[in-house]
Amino acid sequence: MIILLIFTILYISLTFGDIRLITPAQLNDLTKDKNTVVIDLRKSIKDYWKGHIPKAQWVNVEAFRFPKKGIPAFFIDPKLFVEKLKNLGIDRNTKVVLYDDKGTFISFYLAWGLDLIGHPEIYVLEGGYNRYVSEGFPITKEYPSVIPKKDYGDYEVREGIRADIEEVKKALESKEYIFLDARPPELYKGERGFWKRLGHIKGAVNRFWRQDFEEVEGKNGLKYYLLRPKDEIALFYENLNVGKGKKVILYCGQGLMSAATYYVLKYYLRVKDEVKLYDGSWNEYSQTDLPAEP
Secondary structure (H helix, E strand, O other), X not given: OHHHHHHHHHHXXXXXXXXXXXXXXXXXXXXXXXXXXXXXXXXXHHHHHHOEOOOEEEOOHHHHEEEEOOEEEEEOOHHHHHHHHHHXXXXXOOXXXXXXXOOOHHHHHHHHHHHHXXXXXXXXXXXXXXXXXXXXXXXXXXXXXXXXXXXXXXXXXXXXXXXXXXXXXXXXXXXXXXXXXXXXXXXXXXXXXXXXOOOEEOOOEEOOXXXXXXXXXXXXXXXXXXXXXXXXXXXXXXXXXXXXXXXXXXXXXXXXXXXXXXXXXXXXXXXXXXXXXXXXXXXXXXXXXXXXXX
C-alpha cells in the first residue's frame, strides 16, 4: 500500500511537474542540453535582433491569445496551443525555458498555459534578459536551428487550474471562494481604466502582482525583478485570508498579471488553497451585469 502511494506521488510529480524559477547560470547550463527550447517573450522583435540568449526563439505572447465569442484575449484552445508548441520544436519531453525583459508576468502567463496542459518541465528565468546580461552571460544574434516535432505526445487539460465565467457566478454565491485581484490599486478601486465598467468583482481582495517582487538594478542600469522572501510575502496573503484552504480565483485586467500571482501562490508559497486563474478576468466580467464594487 505504501509502495503504491509513493509510486502515485512520483507519477503525478513527473507527469505534471512544477513551474521552476532558474538563475542565469542555470539557464546557461540548460542551453547546452539538446532537449531544451528557449522562448524569448520580450515585446519587440527589434530587441531580439539586437541580441538574445543562445537557442532562443522570439514569440510575441499574443500568438497564444484569441477572442472567444467576441470577447478578446483568452488563452487559445489547447489543441491550437499544442500545434504551436510542435512548430517550436517542443514535445512533452522538452525542457521549456521562458524569459522576458525583466522577469515580469509575461513569462508566467505562458508558464501557466504550459501548466494547463500538464507540461512536465517548465522553467522561468528569474529577472529575465536584463539579469542574464547584467551577470555577464553570453548573448547572440544568430537564429537557432529548430526542427518542428511531428507529435507533442499525450496530454490532459487541467481544468482545475482555470476558472470560467460559470464558476465565477457560482463563486459569487459561495463562502468557499476568494477572489484576488492582481491589478494596481487604482484599477481595483475603479479610479482609472479602459473597460466598459470600472472597479472590481464584488468581495474581491487586492494585491498588485509586483508587490511580491523587488526591483533590482544591475550593471549598466538594467533593472529586473526578483521574488521577495517567502515569509515576507506569506504574511500579506495570510492577512487577505489566502492560504487557509479555500478556493482562490485570481484575476486581473486580461489574465496576464494574475499569472505571476498564480506562480507565487501555487509553486513558491505552495498554499493549501485550490488556486485558479480566471482567464476572462475583468476583460470579460466588466461586460456582464454581475455585481461589482465600488
